[in-house]
Amino acid sequence: MAIERLYEDDDYVIVNKPYDMYINSDDENERNTVACHIASHDSHLSSSSDPLHFVQRLDYSTSGILCIAKSKSSAARAGRLFEKRLxxxxxxxxxxxxxxxxxxxxxxxxxxxxxxxxxxxxxxxxxxxxxxxxxxxxxxxxxxxxxxxxxxxxxxxxxxxxxxxxxxxxxxxxxxxxxxxxxxxxxxxxxxxxxxxxxxxxxxxxxxxxxxxxxxxxxxxxxxxxxxxxxxxxxxxxxxxxxxxxxxxxxxxxxxxxxxxxxxxxxxxx
The missing domain is CATH 3.30.2350.10 (Pseudouridine synthase)
Incomplete structure (x- = not known):
């Protein structure tokens, strides 16, 4: 399944998550994840060769905009906006x-x-x-x-x-x-x-x-x-x-x- 990329630059990739899909999973056999479709199944782990940082969450059943950071610094920058309710x-x-x-x-x-x-x-x-x-x-x-x-x-x-x-x-x-x-x-x-x-x-x-x-x-x-x-x-x-x-x-x-x-x-x- 192709996931629509709504925006991408050096710091972030913002996608349109389908409904009934996990964001990530620790089960290496679980392929129905955003991480698996846009990078690798373990991309949410710090040990990954292609790490991603999910700065927000969407439920399995919820579809729509999901912001993902490509580095720890980018994740922290976006995370502060969410924490401060900006x-x-x-x-x-x-x-x-x-x-x-x-x-x-x-x-x-x-x-x-x-x-x-x-x-x-x-x-x-x-x-x-x-x-x-x-x-x-x-x-x-x-x-x-x-x-x-x-x-x-x-x-x-x-x-x-x-x-x-x-x-x-x-x-x-x-x-x-x-x-x-x-x-x-x-x-x-x-x-x-x-x-x-x-x-x-x-x-x-x-x-x-x-x-x-x-x-x-x-x-x-x-x-x-x-x-x-x-x-x-x-x-x-x-x-x-x-x-x-x-x-x-x-x-x-x-x-x-x-x-x-x-x-x-x-x-x-x-």
Missing amino acids: TKKYYLAVVRGHVSFDLADIKYDVGKDLTPENSHRMSAAVDTSSLCGEPRTAHTRLLLLETGFYGGDAVSVVLLKPVTGRRHQLRVHTSAVGHPILGDYTYSDRADITPHRMFLHATRLVLPFQTETLDIQTDEPFFSDHRFTSKWEGGKTLYKYRSKESFVKVCDVIDSSYTVGLKYQEFCLK
């Missing part, structure tokens, strides 16, 4: 149900799911009884773009902007407000098995380096897929977002603190 990351998602608000800030802390059978999952602290271990501050902004139906079920297309970067944050936060991501097997309690993929895609990444700002964007990922469009029935469109130009404009909307005229909601532990 990067801007924007995701497209299709979620279950028709979202009832236009814009939301989801501020539930995220930690380990303490339910015994869910040891690999994360959990949102939505109330004082939540089984959420070692919770950390988490913040996601959500903008409703379009509603419709997938296979006859109500769904919404949303823009997600993670302000923090906790493990599984977007998946946990959308599920916590009653709108799990379409096709998310893990956070649907293994029930959402009909869709061919999980509909979460890292669509745009802005890296403001001192010398230049890298603004990387992919094409819209869902409506170019016949397996999705064959089951899609459109409803209400609030924003155009399917072209790269219109997507930048909705990113400007979610970046703005201006909420007049929008049905706004904040989710947090009171």
Whole structure:
């Protein structure tokens, strides 16, 4: 499988990761990895003859923009941007149900799911009884773009902007407000098995380096897929977002603190 390279220079290679692919693996027989497709299966190891440094992570099921550094110094430079929350990351998602608000800030802390059978999952602290271990501050902004139906079920297309970067944050936060991501097997309690993929895609990444700002964007990922469009029935469109130009404009909307005229909601532990 060829992986699309969106940008490359002496310091970084930025790719469009396919869904259902690992970033790397310590199993030398595992070939379904980004590392294996663009370099070698052991390229994430310091002992590799062709080392790469992954400065961000994407889940196995999540597709989209992934920034990879070619040296330790380049990794540190990009890593500082992520640590200081200077990067801007924007995701497209299709979620279950028709979202009832236009814009939301989801501020539930995220930690380990303490339910015994869910040891690999994360959990949102939505109330004082939540089984959420070692919770950390988490913040996601959500903008409703379009509603419709997938296979006859109500769904919404949303823009997600993670302000923090906790493990599984977007998946946990959308599920916590009653709108799990379409096709998310893990956070649907293994029930959402009909869709061919999980509909979460890292669509745009802005890296403001001192010398230049890298603004990387992919094409819209869902409506170019016949397996999705064959089951899609459109409803209400609030924003155009399917072209790269219109997507930048909705990113400007979610970046703005201006909420007049929008049905706004904040989710947090009171």
